[in-house]
Amino acid sequence: MKNILFVLGILSLIILAACAQQQPPIGQGTPVQARTPAIGEDAGSVEEKAVKTEAGQAQGTVTTETKAEVKEIEVTAKRWEFSPNPIQVNKGDKVRLKITSVDVKHGFNLPDFNLRADLNPGETATVEFTVDKAGSFSFFCDIACGAGHRDMKGTLIVS
Numbered sequence: 001m002k003n004i005l006f007v008l009g010i011l012s013l014i015i016l017a018a019c020a021q022q023q024p025p026i027g028q029g030t031p032v033q034a035r036t037p038a039i040g041e042d043a044g045s046v047e048e049k050a051v052k053t054e055a056g057q058a059q060g061t062v063t064t065e066t067k068a069e070v071k072e073i074e075v076t077a078k079r080w081e082f083s084p085n086p087i088q089v090n091k092g093d094k095v096r097l098k099i100t101s102v103d104v105k106h107g108f109n110l111p112d113f114n115l116r117a118d119l120n121p122g123e124t125a126t127v128e129f130t131v132d133k134a135g136s137f138s139f140f141c142d143i144a145c146g147a148g149h150r151d152m153k154g155t156l157i158v159s
Helices: 002-019
Strands: 045-052 058-066 070-078 081-083 087-089 094-101 106-110 115-119 124-130 135-140 153-158
Touching (some): 070 106, 081 153, 094 115, 106 124, 115 124
Parallel strands (some): 087 153
Antiparallel strands (some): 106 115, 106 135, 135 153
16 A cells, blocks of 8 residues: 555656746747737737847847727617618728617627627627628628618628
């Protein structure tokens, strides 16, 4: 029994030692890779660079961050249209659509970007996405809202 506990203890130490992270010191020629933003951080570009003195010795890292600007667009949904229409953005834009239904319950569906929202009367729904492709994309109301429901469509134009 003592031998089994001894072997288990040794195995535990080996596993812990193997899992421990060891970071090599930053030296001349050691690349520093960009880090992933932490939860709650903006997903703008984050870059880390090695900083060296005039003698070429590593002095640590400096993190610089460029926040991605959000293009916010207010959209109104009412019988039987979306306004503005069309919506124009550029490829690479981070877009926030604030969609308000002013009359009855509507839906907002932009399948090419996998976006969908329920639009309750008098309330604003917000959808955010990054435009990763260019072209012309249709969006539409996907909740039966009355006689003109089939005509409640719009276009997202991405340059």
